[in-house]
Amino acid sequence: MFDSIRKYQIWDKLPLKAGFNRKSMLDKITPAIRNNLIKVICGQRRCGKSFLIRQIINMLVKNNIAKPSNILYINMEYGAFNFLKDHNDLFYITSNFKKNFAKNGKCFLFIDEVQKIKGWENAVNSLSQDFTEEWEIFISGSNASLLSGELSTLLSGRYATFTLYPFSYSEYCGITAQNPSQKSFSDYMQTGGMPECFSFTDDNIKINYISDLKDSIILRDIVKRYQVRDVRILDTLIELLIDSVGSYFSILGITNALLSSGVKTNPVSIGNYVEYLKDVFFIHEVPKYDIYGKKIITGERKFYLNDPSFRFYSTFIHDSSPGNYLENAILLHLLREEYSVRVGSIYGKEVDFVAQKKNSLLYVQAAYLLNSEKVIDREFNNLGLIKDNYRKIVVTLDPVSFGNRNGVEHFLAWEWIK
Secondary structure, eight states, X not given: OHHHHGGGXXXXXXXXXXXXXXXXXXXXXXXXXXXXXXXXXXXXXXXXXHHHHHHHHHHHHHTTSSOGGGEEEEETTSGGGTTOOBHHHHHHHHHHHHHHTOOSSXXXXXXXXXXXXXXXXHHXXXXXXXXXXXXXXXXXXXXXXXXXXXXXXXXXTSEEEEEEOSOXXXXXXXXXXXXXXXXXXXXXXXXXXXXXXXXXXXXXXXXXHXXXXXXXXXXXXXXXXXXXXXXXXXXXHHHHHHHTTXXXXXXXXXXXXXXXTTOOOOHHHHHHHHHHHHHTXXXXXXXXXXXXXXXXXXXXXXXXXXXXXXXXXXXXOSSSXXXXXXXXXXXHHHHXXXXXXXXXXXXXXXXXXXXXXXTEEEEEEEESOOOSHHHHHHHHHHHHXXXXXXXXXXXXXXXXXXXXXXTEEEEEHHHHOO
């Protein structure tokens, strides 16, 4: 058993092949190490979770936190681990690893795509809490509901969740060896940050890769998991959401749009499909918020992509709707910075994002260019309607900053988004 998985371990080699360094994520995860908390890494398929796990393993060994022989790495995407069917198999391999292979001291268990093991939570919970066996556990999965419902109750207070997104703009600049600039940011906010795309130089290969990845998310992460019967409706819904990034929708509105195009469906099915797409991190739903009344406005909401490459390479729309691409990039930046995000409305005027972190608020307007007095007045004045003392900013792709205008700051996108 151990011979069959040995080549994936760090026992005989240091370090493991781990790709581009995701320092910002490592900085977030490191403070949670050296305790019994289960570290949960969630994120879209192919966004780099496996590489991040290997980077954590390398860091543990490099910093003398763990011995190489005390680290067990399981990746359920690899056929070599197919013998792990359920929680009993997990108990079996960890018990034998601890007994016959590991040296004295704490052992570290990493399970990539843990949801593929039936009843995994029973083994993970038991191992993390067994005071007679020292295990520190890291798990990853491609669905946001990995720790929902009863499972969340079972592990209540004993886990820390970290969401991994595709490459940020600073990571994009790092992997492409570019400096922050208007040009590099314009490229990034369209082509996105899916890690494997950076190994391809031909656009046709990128188009095929993103298309295949989208199909894999649909068929493996949604259709199979949720037993969706009509894949055609789901596929049409995805195309609608891709083409309408940053537009207001309600579930009824989406349903009506699909019905008008000849698709037979209903609001219940569409509501479920939207939840599935959110669960696999394909889209993000941003509710509408009444800033003056301080309440969520039910019904309408906006949808954004977890990575703009699904729009750029799926439709190959190069320069269409640049403002929507900018909104999408800003939304992803705010989520990476762990803000809770809403779309704002005040006195009938729109504020693109109301972002909250702990007890602080940040108001953000996105505009492609401030190329007329009318546009400048609209973007700055909408924020000026908000009478609190929280920070208010306008983010654009202008070549130079307008500075501060009546308490509203202007930032160039490539200087503000990291």
